[in-house]
Amino acid sequence: MFIGHYGPAFAGAALEPKVKLWHMFAAVQLVDIFWAIFILTGIEQMRVIPGYTAANPFDLYHMPYTHSLVMSFVWAGFGAGAYYLVRRGAGRMAAIVVGAGILSHWFADLIVHTHDLELWIGGPKVGFGLWHYRELSLLVEIGVLVAGAYLYQQYTEPSHPLGEYSPGLFLGFMIALQAFSTFGAPPPTPNAAAITALFAYFALIGGAALLDYTRKSKVPSP
Numbered sequence: 372m373f374i375g376h377y378g379p380a381f382a383g384a385a386l387e388p389k390v391k392l393w394h395m396f397a398a399v400q401l402v403d404i405f406w407a408i409f410i411l412t413g414i415e416q417m418r419v420i421p422g423y424t425a426a427n428p429f430d431l432y433h434m435p436y437t438h439s440l441v442m443s444f445v446w447a448g449f450g451a452g453a454y455y456l457v458r459r460g461a462g463r464m465a466a467i468v469v470g471a472g473i474l475s476h477w478f479a480d481l482i483v484h485t486h487d488l489e490l491w492i493g494g495p496k497v498g499f500g501l502w503h504y505r506e507l508s509l510l511v512e513i514g515v516l517v518a519g520a521y522l523y524q525q526y527t528e529p530s531h532p533l534g535e536y537s538p539g540l541f542l543g544f545m546i547a548l549q550a551f552s553t554f555g556a557p558p559p560t561p562n563a564a565a566i567t568a569l570f571a572y573f574a575l576i577g578g579a580a581l582l583d584y585t586r587k588s589k590v591p592s593p
């Protein structure tokens with residue numbers, strides 16, 4: 372999954388005003404950021420096989436450290452703990468929301484991935500395989516994203532003149548990125564896929580920071 376991951380990110384930042392949207396954007400893709408780094412360094416492996424699924428050509432045959440269920444809990448635990456320590460003022464609930472965001476990645480991936488998500492390192496592999504249906508997987512990605520963004524729109528208000536338009540513009544940009552990734556020419560090599568992914572993840576974190584700058588929460592902080 373790609374932009375669908377950001378549905379839970381929007382929802383988390385909407386419901387817990389102490390967590391910035393860009394923190395949630397980093398949290399929900401944390402394991403994929405490390406996946407890209409692990410692909411580039413050879414710790415995890417994939418193949419690019421044109422036509423492997425209808426939505427993308429990625430045979431993700433070895434990613435036990437970033438995409439097994441057990442390790443997802445470990446990443447979420449470390450992430451929440453680190454957030455709690457670094458942003459002491461934000462409190463326990465903020466750290467829990469960030470941890471839940473990290474964990475949401477695996478469950479969102481479960482919907483679209485083929486059988487490549489291990490339950491534990493070396494364990495059985497699962498995946499519901501929605502990537503075999505290109506248009507349907509695209510609709511689900513957009514649906515999950517829009518549902519989260521709707522919550523964000525409801526629970527925040529402009530704090531800058533641009534804040535009126537920033538969510539709509541950002542959403543359009545994200546859907547365009549997803550369409551490009553689904554219908555555009557696929558990256559030719561695993562390293563190209565990893566580098567493209569890293570660029571996209573950090574660009575989207577930057578976009579989320581712009582939304583943080585132009586909008587503020589309507590939820591009263593205790």
Ligand SMILES: [Zn+2]
Nearest residue numbers: 372403476480
């Ligand atoms: Zn993933």
